[in-house]
Amino acid sequence: MNFFEGEMSLEKVRQTLIRLEDTIIFQLIERSQFGRNKIIYENNKFGFKDFKGSFLEYYVRERENLDSSIRRYDSPDELPFFDKIQKPILPNLDYPSVLHPNNINVNKKIWDSYINNIVPRICTIDDDSNYGSSATIDTACLQALSRRIHFGKFVAEAKFTDPKYHDEYVKLITNQEKDKIYELLTNKDVEKKLLARVEKKARTFGQDIEFQDKEIPHLKIQPTLIPELYNDFIMPLTKEVELEYLLNRLNTPNMTEKDKEGHLHSSILKEDYKI
Numbered sequence: 001m002n003f004f005e006g007e008m009s010l011e012k013v014r015q016t017l018i019r020l021e022d023t024i025i026f027q028l029i030e031r032s033q034f035g036r037n038k039i040i041y042e043n044n045k046f047g048f049k050d051f052k053g054s055f056l057e058y059y060v061r062e063r064e065n066l067d068s069s070i071r072r073y074d075s076p077d078e079l080p081f082f083d084k085i086q087k088p089i090l091p092n093l094d095y096p097s098v099l100h101p102n103n104i105n106v107n108k109k110i111w112d113s114y115i116n117n118i119v120p121r122i123c124t125i126d127d128d129s130n131y132g133s134s135a136t137i138d139t140a141c142l143q144a145l146s147r148r149i150h151f152g153k154f155v156a157e158a159k160f161t162d163p164k165y166h167d168e169y170v171k172l173i174t175n176q177e178k179d180k181i182y183e184l185l186t187n188k189d190v191e192k193k194l195l196a197r198v199e200k201k202a203r204t205f206g207q208d209i210e211f212q213d214k215e216i217p218h219l220k221i222q223p224t225l226i227p228e229l230y231n232d233f234i235m236p237l238t239k240e241v242e243l244e245y246l247l248n249r250l251n252t253p254n255m256t257e258k259d260k261e262g263h264l265h266s267s268i269l270k271e272d273y274k275i
């Protein structure tokens with residue numbers, strides 16, 4: 001089953017977001033076991049030939065070159081529906097293409113938030129020289145975060161097509177009323193439940209089995225950090241994607257069958273759109 005069979009239901013999309021929490025939390029816990037290793041995010045520190053970026057950018061680029069499932073587009077016309085609806089993204093951008101196929105402004109924010117806020121908060125040790133391991137997990141973290149945040153497009157599409165809110169959205173979008181759209185797409189109840197759930201998951205997934213006999217379980221990560229990161233970065237960025245998608249929603253024709261198909265073969269792997 002995928003989102004496009006029948007109505008695109010908000011419930012189905014939300015279930016996927018919940019499932020993606022597991023991936024994100026596991027990867028962040030993994031990353032927290034290594035030092036911050038700041039040097040891997042700084043440009044020009046490793047003396048790569050003909051490459052001026054950071055170790056992480058180099059690493060991600062090389063990894064993607066090996067991964068045939070990452071599709072690079074030759075022109076904006078090739079972009080599938082959901083990418084067209086955002087500003088078309090051309091290849092040869094500054095940032096690695098794990099994050100490319102979608103919205104470049106958001107991609108930059110994901111990248112910057114991750115490096116400047118998320119990593120410093122979860123890594124308690126400063127530098128332990130595990131540069132390769134750190135970059136490997138960073139790639140997985142960025143992929144998981146990017147995927148989750150860009151799912152905002154599906155969330156927004158489901159909200160837009162919901163008969164209960166459709167007319168209201170059309171009116172607000174016609175007038176480009178950003179704040180009101182943001183307010184309408186925000187669901188405080190869902191957010192509150194999410195924050196409680198991800199803390200519980202962090203507490204559960206982060207237990208060290210070796211220390212199980214002790215009365216107080218040994219936790220690999222401070223569990224309250226995870227809801228903090230969701231609250232400060234992951235949810236706001238998701239909502240930004242939703243908002244931008246909706247602001248552009250009336251400029252684009254409805255999805256054709258071909259668009260639906262194309263989309264399922266697009267940037268984010270096909271499997272990830274299945275439930």
Ligand SMILES: C=C(O[C@@H]1C=C(C(=O)O)C=C[C@H]1O)C(=O)O
Pocket residue numbers: 014155185186187188190191194234235236238239242
């Ligand atoms: C994703 C949604 O939209 C908003 C963003 C949320 C999030 O990023 O988790 C949660 C609730 C909403 O405020 C949703 O409604 O499920």
